[in-house]
């Protein structure tokens with residue numbers, strides 16, 4: 001049985017993962033970490049991760065970038081692998097994650113769903129074929145409780161396209177302050193927030209008289225929870241390193 005420390009255990013994703021893991025014969029949530037102990041969780045919850053005295057095999061984090069430093073200090077000091085799903089991380093946060101991955105296995109993905117990771121592949125191929133004649137815009141939609149904008153997934157899609165196109169593109173966020181025509185060398189990234197939208201990502205390739213739209217819609221948070229639990233199983237027992245969904249998909 002793999003014992004998980006669920007970081008952000010009281011949050012929306014923490015609660016979905018708690019529910020899913022309760023039916024698992026391979027994994028169990030052995031402890032939680034969150035800002036307070038307000039939920040009736042079936043495991044001990046620590047408001048200071050360093051006080052966690054439960055033996056855990058992996059940490060899954062769906063919390064907030066502010067928690068990153070504490071989680072990594074704790075994980076590195078005890079050699080515990082981490083599945084990092086929190087978005088809104090700064091470039092500095094990513095560097096810290098990469099440094100920690102020299103000492104422990106870190107699995108990082110802004111989107112734990114299988115579908116978005118397939119979308120990334122499709123979009124990279126489409127970009128190579130279309131970029132000379134089509135403008136690329138990304139639109140993401142999420143619930144009204146989301147803190148970060150644009151979504152981590154929208155940024156990951158833009159980065160994947162840019163990598164496929166040899167890093168030639170600048171990002172234009174929303175467009176409210178722009179008073180000139182778009183250039184060929186930009187990717188527009190736009191965020192919509194409302195109600196309970198779980199998560200939508202559309203990549204639009206707009207050309208002369210034709211538009212191609214590649215879209216992923218999440219209709220339940222369970223897809224992210226399933227992916228995170230698979231990632232936890234995947235990183236347990238691995239060498240230190242920085243892993244992602246491609247590593248998991250090619251290993252299964």
Ligand SMILES: NC(=O)C1=CN([C@@H]2O[C@H](COP(=O)(O)OP(=O)(O)OC[C@H]3O[C@@H](n4cnc5c(N)ncnc54)[C@H](OP(=O)(O)O)[C@@H]3O)[C@@H](O)[C@H]2O)C=CC1
Pocket residue numbers: 007008009010011012013014033034035036061062063064066067084085086087088109110111112113148224
């Ligand atoms: N990679 C992926 O596939 C996915 C990633 N996410 C990301 O996961 C994160 C969490 O999402 P979600 O569950 O919807 O958010 P929630 O706000 O519902 O949950 C976050 C939880 O973390 C707690 N928290 C906040 N700050 C800290 C801290 N410094 N230390 C410990 N706990 C803290 C919050 O407490 P409080 O409410 O009191 O602030 C809350 O209980 C977001 O960044 C989101 O974008 C979400 C879905 C999929």
Ligand SMILES: O=C(O)C1=N[C@H](C(=O)O)C[C@H](O)C1
Pocket residue numbers: 087088110111112142146150151152153154198199200
């Ligand atoms: O906050 C969310 O809900 C989600 N966040 C992730 C992101 O920022 O990309 C992934 C998913 O879309 C849900």
